[in-house]
Amino acid sequence: MSASVAAAPAARAFRGIGRDRWGLLGLVIVTIFFLLAAGVWLGWLGQDWARAVGGRWEPAGTEHWFGTNLLGQDIFQRAVYSARTAFEIGLVVALATTVLGAAFGALAGWRAFSWVDDVALWVKGVLDSVPFYLFVAALAYAMQGRAFAMHIAMILTFWTPTARLLRAEVMRLKAQDFVKSAQAIGLPAWRIVLRHVLPNTVHILLVQGTLVFVAAIKTEVILSFLGLGVQDGVSWGLMLAESTQEVIAGHFGNFLAASGFLFTFLLGLNLLSDALQDALDPTMTRRRGRMIKAPA
Amino acid sequence: MFYFLRKIGNSLLLIIGVTLLSFVLMVWFGPDRTFGLLGKNPSQEQIEQVRRQLGYDRPFAERYLDYLGALATLELGYSDSSGEAVRAVLARTIPVTLALVLPGFLLGNLLAIVLAMLAAWHRGRALDRVITGLSVAGMSLSFLVIIIGLQALLCTPYGVNLFPVRGWQVDGFGSYFYYAFVPTLSLVIVSLGYNTRFYRAVFVEEAQREHIRTARAFGASPLTIMTRHVLANSMAPLITRVLFSIPLVIVSGSLLIETYFGIPGVGRTTFEAITNGDQPVLKAVVALTAVSFVVVQLLADFLYRLFDPRIEQAVADGGGAAV
Secondary structure, three states, X not given: OHHHHHHHHHHHHHHHHHHOHHHHXXXXXXXXXXHHHHHHHOOOOOOOOOOXXXXXXXXXXXXXXXXXXXXXEEHHXXXXXXXXXXXXXXXXXXXXXXXXHHHHHHHHHHOOOOHHHXXXXXXXXXXXXXXXXXXXXXXXXXXXXXXXXXXXXXXXXXXHHXXXXXXHHHHHHHOOHHHHHHHHOOOOHHHXXXXXXXXXXXXXXXXXXXXXXXXXXXXXXXXXXXXXXXXXXOOHHHHHHHHHHHHHXXXXXXXXXXXXXXXXXXXXXXXXXXXXXXXXXXXXXXXXXXXXXXXX | OHXXXXXXXXXXXXXXXXXXXXXXXXXXXXXXXXXXXXXXXXOHHHHHHHHHHHOOOOOHHHHXXXXXXXXXXXXXXXXXXXXXXXHHHHHHHHHHHHHHHHHHHHHHHHHHHHHHHHHHHOOOOHHHHHHHHHHHHHHOOOHHHHHXXXXXXXXXXXXXXXXOOOOOOOOOHHHHHHHHHHHHHHHHHHHHHHHHHHHHHHHHHHHOOHHHHHHHHOOOOHHHHHHHHHHHHOHHHHHHHHHHOHHHHHHHHHHHHHXXXXXXXXXXXXXXXXXXXXXHHHHHHHHHHHHHHHHHHHHHHHHHHHHOHHHHHHHHHHOOOOO
């Protein structure tokens, strides 16, 4: 029974996106980037990202599609390899914040106005009151520049909008008859929440997940520029950071490649997220607008 | 009355939370500063003395209370890297940041409100689709991409080369315009997409209500309807949005923009404190911005009540969700 409840939003999502031209475009873009990331991960694509294969700042051409950088590395290879970095960051942060947001939100919503709810609200309020980049700075300072400070900071702060939405939805569902029936036949609360309430919030979690994915990738760019982000490897953020000096000198390869990849991927994710929102919950979509703290 | 007391109590709890968080992260778990402050080959007594000065030999609660006291009296100590009083650093840099960021912040919101009204009035038609489409495109642009792109277009010989690549030598309106133009434009562009979309959603919802239909039936002009009826009734979500984007745009925005354009405001000071591990500056900035944000939220709550006594419920369950 719970399987069919969980499957319904997915089926609705696919039907909805099939009818939505822009959503379909988003799905195609995200799929292409996923294939790129999978290709890198399997070792088929972008493996030469760290090797010097040409001279310094070679112009774009058939051999190096976006030219080479200061160290003679092929910029196109680096941009392709960065798709993997983006997926890793986006997926890790989106999954972790979804779990945290669902747990806190369900707990607070199920026991609304109890002390559990008060504590959850207080934690959210505290995290929302510290400006994000300062929080990362404080965390990076405390962690002495360890590699995962960026991930941890994003996970610790990005779950609050999800939890807030889920709290309201769980409160609404708890008042409905199917939950009351489950309580009446004596099912334990954890079982009702896990099997009957949470599966009915999948649409919120899915949409919020895509929004967090976008936020995480955009945040990585800025943190990498500030020196608080990706420590080794390569990402679009690091390429853009590299390009800040080159643009003034007239070398646009890094900038064009990184911003082109980044913009296309983010556009795809945004279109997909919109289409999901329209397909899964048309009443919520335009009413509240987006509920994510979008980093600049 | 009870409502106000409860709100003030909540804010105090939040202030305890944010100060505790910054204390634990930066002071309690933060790196040991002893040897950074000592010369070469310190004697055991010197080490003991510095550790006593830094309070490393005292218990958690005592040190946290000291920290709260220092924040309350604004006795923020001295910068590790320059030796300047942190209070003086803040007094010097905060006005620069406000002058840099406020115009972009206000324009980003005002332009978005105008565009959102146009889109909401022409809902579903071509103009609406163009505006919402451009918003999504704007939301897909990274702040860094906008800044680098604008710099290449406006500040280098590869574009029109009208503005400085970086710097801040302001001594009048002309030079202010010269140095602030490109940063302001980047701030407007980065916030315009998200803002327009949000305000459009608010206006569309409001425009569907029956009193709007009545106003149209009475022949009120589009401008009157959108400003007098739709905008006036959307003030609560608007204020929430603006307030909650303050830490985002002003603090985070200044961090990136000032670092990039080499402007001596709070953002660049903070960035330098991060890279140098300058704890006195960093903990002052983090704690003070968080505390002032809590205070702003409290004031906003009271403002809502002044604006509209019906608001209690809406703010109680959705106050923070709009960002």
